[in-house]
Amino acid sequence: MDTAFFLRWIAAVTERVRADRDHLTDLDRAIGDADHGANLDRGFTAVEEALAAKPPETPSAVLTTTGTTLIRKVGGASGPLYGTLFRTLGRAVGEVPEVSQEALAEAFAQALAAVMKLGSAQEGDKTMIDALAPAVPELRTSFDAAARAALDGARATTPMRARKGRASYLGDRSIGHQDPGATSTALVIDALRAA
């Protein structure tokens, strides 16, 4: 997977976030502050501009620019979380022209650990980790398998009681709603198939 692949992936994520913006915000209205779709759309629109302004020359540069821009532009908790995900991917793949499936899977494993550490979150807390953690091992098999695992993981957050993030203030009232962060993470993983 070369620089063009990673640019196509980020472009696909940007497009999907834009299309699903209102859906993500609706999910966040139920158990959060109704800004997840708008925040991610603003962030990835800024990423689109940053990548166009200074076209990166390596996969690592695509990922690092994406992460840094998200941290700067999102404004909500998803900025540092997704920013750390992409920046860790960028660091982990290293300055190489092409990334193997194996290396990308390993980079995702490091990114998962970094996001869990940043948010002090575990699987089952009703967060993006519930979509990301089951997807990461499947990346060694195929993007299709990873996308399925992420989507299943996101759906499985519905009966969970939130233990991290804004929804945790709701306690039992967070039960019965799919987590917006897990939903957007499933979208990010699914976009790998379009790259």
Added chain:
Amino acid sequence: MVGIVLVSHSAGLAEEAAALAVGIAGEDAPIRPAGGTDDGDLGTSLTRLEEAVAEADQGDGVVLIMDLGSAVLTARTFVEDRADVVMADAPFVEGAINALVTAGTGAPLDAVVAAAEEARTIGKLC
């Protein structure tokens, strides 16, 4: 002097908490607010945090006191690259006052962090 930066979801909350701390503890050490997004909405701005740290930094280190959510996550992301900036796990208002009193005595970074975190153990009704 150790500097203090108050990182909040709300620009108004950060500014008023800093003003309250100065009113009680004096202004011997620098304390700066970093609240709200770049547009002044509820949320956290890395740019505002960077600017506040630059203003509060006198070379002896800076303590960050956060309220919640993205303020904590943004602070955590920021300190990854800065060994001289440390987060205090402290109540926002009481931690700010404790930290400013201690920083004003010329105490070192670890003592200011400890003072801020001590605010957690002091009850209001006993």
